[in-house]
Amino acid sequence: MGIVLDNLSKIENLPGGGIALATSDSLINWARTSSVWPLTFGLACCAIEMMAAYASRFDFERMGVFPRPTPRQADVMFVAGTVAKKMADPIIRIYKQMPEPKFVIAMGGCANCGGPFYDSYSVVKGVDKIIPVDVYLPGCPPRPEALMYAVIKLQEKMKKMTVKGGHGATPLQAAGSRKLV
Amino acid sequence: MTAEEILTKMQASFPGLVKAEVPVKEYPTWTVPAESVHAVFERLRSKFAFDYLDVVTAIDWSGPVDPKGYQQTPAVPPAARPAVPATAKDIFELVYIVTSLSTGLRLCVRCELPRKEGASIPSLYNLYHAADWQEREVYDMFGIHFEGHPNLKRILTQEGIQGWPLRKDYAHVPDKFD
Numbered sequence: 001m002g003i004v005l006d007n008l009s010k011i012e013n014l015p016g017g018g019i020a021l022a023t024s025d026s027l028i029n030w031a032r033t034s035s036v037w038p039l040t041f042g043l044a045c046c047a048i049e050m051m052a053a054y055a056s057r058f059d060f061e062r063m064g065v066f067p068r069p070t071p072r073q074a075d076v077m078f079v080a081g082t083v084a085k086k087m088a089d090p091i092i093r094i095y096k097q098m099p100e101p102k103f104v105i106a107m108g109g110c111a112n113c114g115g116p117f118y119d120s121y122s123v124v125k126g127v128d129k130i131i132p133v134d135v136y137l138p139g140c141p142p143r144p145e146a147l148m149y150a151v152i153k154l155q156e157k158m159k160k161m162t163v164k165g166g167h168g169a170t171p172l173q174a175a176g177s178r179k180l181v
Numbered sequence: 182m183t184a185e186e187i188l189t190k191m192q193a194s195f196p197g198l199v200k201a202e203v204p205v206k207e208y209p210t211w212t213v214p215a216e217s218v219h220a221v222f223e224r225l226r227s228k229f230a231f232d233y234l235d236v237v238t239a240i241d242w243s244g245p246v247d248p249k250g251y252q253q254t255p256a257v258p259p260a261a262r263p264a265v266p267a268t269a270k271d272i273f274e275l276v277y278i279v280t281s282l283s284t285g286l287r288l289c290v291r292c293e294l295p296r297k298e299g300a301s302i303p304s305l306y307n308l309y310h311a312a313d314w315q316e317r318e319v320y321d322m323f324g325i326h327f328e329g330h331p332n333l334k335r336i337l338t339q340e341g342i343q344g345w346p347l348r349k350d351y352a353h354v355p356d357k358f359d
């Protein structure tokens with residue numbers, strides 16, 4: 001009970017104790033921000049940093065970030081690496097398989113805007129050309145701490161979500177299903 | 182048997198076969214006319230046990246990249262464009278590297294093709310199945326056709342791409358991902 005009282009905002013303790021009232025938003029958002037489950041999915045060298053973040057030195061799991069092997073169980077997709085045009089269709093397919101609410105972190109310069117491949121014939125110039133992105137994380141590649149910072153930013157975004165006004169963290173998400181390429 | 186002895190024996194049957202002036206790395210390098218490439222490899226495989234195809238690749242020897250069409254930032258003014266080097270020729274060069282696993286010898290075989298649309302050369306697929314994807318990659322990047330290849334289609338680039346990306350005169354057409 002102590003943890004709950006510390007973590008939930010807008011909580012009301014009824015006189016006499018025993019029963020606490022909280023808004024469903026703060027409960028749901030508390031659960032959501034404490035278990036950001038990413039998809040096990042990497043494309044290039046950024047994936048090495050992502051793996052380092054999962055491993056013992058950085059221990060992503062202490063933030064509730066626990067890689068899932070299937071998009072059906074994933075909340076967030078780290079687009080870690082260069083998105084080749086041939087990979088664009090599988091990424092859209094995986095993204096569509098993730099349940100709502102779903103989030104995307106574009107990790108590294110390539111996923112943000114194409115990076116060093118800005119004039120390449122074969123690289124998508126930013127993953128936001130094919131799927132909506134929540135957090136852009138610069139770096140080449142970003143260090144594991146930077147990926148953790150991106151997740152903290154995503155959690156801040158999640159905390160603004162409300163049940164009442166749609167279910168999205170952003171107006172784009174709240175609008176419901178998003179039009180994809 | 183050394184590579185020199187093999188070369189001497191092969192030259193008896195293939196007069197066009199000569200040692201290249203500039204070797205590729207430290208490998209014994211031969212130059213072969215395009216029409217006898219398949220026969221040369223058939224002989225190398227059957228008589229001299231060259232049973233492992235390492236590499237099939239190609240080079241476009243025409244001049245520097247033509248900035249026409251291809252997006253360069255910042256745009257290169259005509260005066261600042263690099264001059265056509267003396268090595269520029271209007272040819273494609275195909276490079277094959279084969280190894281003999283029993284003798285440990287490794288050979289590089291080069292041949293030249295006229296640089297034109299629809300340039301073609303016999304496929305080595307019936308000798309080395311390893312040539313399958315490598316020839317498809319060369320086809321994908323340079324547009325060189327391999328006659329007799331069972332499944333000659335693009336392998337690396339996305340659907341709908343126009344042109345051959347590693348040709349020097351490739352002009353990129355922006356698509357929905359650019």
